[in-house]
Amino acid sequence: MPDFRTLDDLDDIAGKRVLVRVDLNVPVKDGKVSDTTRIERVAPTIQELSSKGAKVILMAHFGRPKGKPDPAASLEPIAYAVESVLDHRVHFAKDCIGAPAAEAIAEMTNGDILLLENTRFHEGEEKNDPEFAKALAENGDIYVNDAFSAAHRAHASTEGLAHLLPAYAGRTMQAELEALEKGLGKPAKPVLAIVGGAKVSTKIDLLMNLVKKVDALVIGGGMANTFLAARGTEVGKSLCEHDLAKTAKQIMIEAAESGCALILPVDAVVAREFKAGAESETVEIESVPADAMILDVGAKSVEKVNEWLDRADTVVWNGPLGAFEIEPFDAATVAAAKHAAHRTAEGLLVSVAGGGDTVAALNHAGVAEEFSYVSTAGGAFLEWMEGKKLPGVEALSKTR
Ligand SMILES: Nc1ncnc2c1ncn2[C@@H]1O[C@H](COP(=O)(O)OP(=O)(O)OP(=O)(O)O)[C@@H](O)[C@H]1O
Numbered sequence: 001m002p003d004f005r006t007l008d009d010l011d012d013i014a015g016k017r018v019l020v021r022v023d024l025n026v027p028v029k030d031g032k033v034s035d036t037t038r039i040e041r042v043a044p045t046i047q048e049l050s051s052k053g054a055k056v057i058l059m060a061h062f063g064r065p066k067g068k069p070d071p072a073a074s075l076e077p078i079a080y081a082v083e084s085v086l087d088h089r090v091h092f093a094k095d096c097i098g099a100p101a102a103e104a105i106a107e108m109t110n111g112d113i114l115l116l117e118n119t120r121f122h123e124g125e126e127k128n129d130p131e132f133a134k135a136l137a138e139n140g141d142i143y144v145n146d147a148f149s150a151a152h153r154a155h156a157s158t159e160g161l162a163h164l165l166p167a168y169a170g171r172t173m174q175a176e177l178e179a180l181e182k183g184l185g186k187p188a189k190p191v192l193a194i195v196g197g198a199k200v201s202t203k204i205d206l207l208m209n210l211v212k213k214v215d216a217l218v219i220g221g222g223m224a225n226t227f228l229a230a231r232g233t234e235v236g237k238s239l240c241e242h243d244l245a246k247t248a249k250q251i252m253i254e255a256a257e258s259g260c261a262l263i264l265p266v267d268a269v270v271a272r273e274f275k276a277g278a279e280s281e282t283v284e285i286e287s288v289p290a291d292a293m294i295l296d297v298g299a300k301s302v303e304k305v306n307e308w309l310d311r312a313d314t315v316v317w318n319g320p321l322g323a324f325e326i327e328p329f330d331a332a333t334v335a336a337a338k339h340a341a342h343r344t345a346e347g348l349l350v351s352v353a354g355g356g357d358t359v360a361a362l363n364h365a366g367v368a369e370e371f372s373y374v375s376t377a378g379g380a381f382l383e384w385m386e387g388k389k390l391p392g393v394e395a396l397s398k399t400r
């Protein structure tokens with residue numbers, strides 16, 4: 001873990017413009033933030049800086065708007081959620097660089113909090129373009145990165161800026177790294193990983209490394225469909241990235257060679273529509289109807305997951321086993337989460353989970369508090385697990 005400066009190393013910041021990278025990529029349902037965990041996690045950093053009289057300027061991304069403005073990915077509605085968690089006025093600037101940002105910052109008084117519009121509305125963000133990073137740097141005197149969950153991205157606001165301004169780790173960044181090191185630095189074996197969710201293309205590559213590190217890997221959620229299809233199982237209209245079949249096959253081979261048990265669903269809950277109350281049925285995995293989609297793993301699959309949870313000393317979980325936001329497709333995720341929480345409470349399991357929707361799913365199951373540690377990070381958490389260096393963390397290194 002690199003040696004970085006923290007807020008403890010920052011003194012006399014009254015009146016300073018502190019640019020804080022936070023992760024506000026939060027779950028939203030019907031236009032409302034449905035889980036505020038990520039906001040709650042960055043609140044201490046924001047409150048500490050604001051109470052010391054800094055002008056706190058928040059930078060964040062939301063969704064994947066492909067480098068241009070997209071009203072559906074605006075952070076403006078999220079500003080209200082931040083305001084309500086902080087119980088403090090949060091101003092909003094309609095762009096993260098240029099005149100809109102400069103004008104909003106010029107109006108700030110000490111202790112004020114301002115949220116800048118989605119950094120991904122500019123191509124330069126994801127390209128880590130030095131010119132774009134420079135434009136962002138013009139907004140501040142000091143840079144604080146509190147977005148551990150976005151630290152696996154070498155973007156301008158997560159990496160580039162650390163080279164342009166005095167850089168510090170925020171309280172959440174610090175806490176996440178310390179907790180992960182403590183909980184998973186040398187995990188008790190056998191280690192079971194559970195990976196599900198919908199971000200198949202961004203997570204599939206890292207499974208290749210993960211199977212070399214863990215004793216067993218449960219693949220659920222949308223992720224499982226790509227593996228099922230790759231081995232020739234019909235997945236009907238399910239979320240599935242058929243073009244990743246080759247990678248999925250290689251992962252299955254790598255798992256076998258590394259002695260990692262790979263556990264795929266043996267049954268599934270299928271429906272013709274992706275909506276609450278849609279008619280659903282549980283079928284054997286080889287009998288998914290061509291006009292249906294898999295929206296959860298079935299009860300037999302959950303039994304297998306629970307058996308592996310009984311065997312494991314450590315579980316690392318990212319991504320729900322099904323579309324947990326819609327009943328009854330939350331059943332498998334809830335059942336396995338409760339089982340993991342129960343084993344943890346008995347002192348038989350170290351349970352570490354990460355991911356925006358994963359945290360929401362554990363809250364939905366009512367067991368987030370019972371897990372050993374819940375990280376706000378998904379992809380970053382998995383890459384950390386793989387042993388990869390995270391660019392956002394590396395850039396904070398004091399040696400720079
Ligand atoms: N079988 C499925 N079909 C379609 N969507 C699914 C399925 N299983 C899970 N999902 C969806 O996956 C989404 C969560 O996946 P995601 O990969 O974003 O997890 P995450 O915990 O947020 O991780 P990260 O922090 O990396 O984003 C949920 O919205 C859920 O509905």
Ligand SMILES: O=C(O)[C@H](O)COP(=O)(O)O
Nearest residue numbers: 023025149150356378379
């Ligand atoms: O939700 C996340 O995991 C982080 O905010 C990173 O988002 P990204 O996968 O769109 O880069």
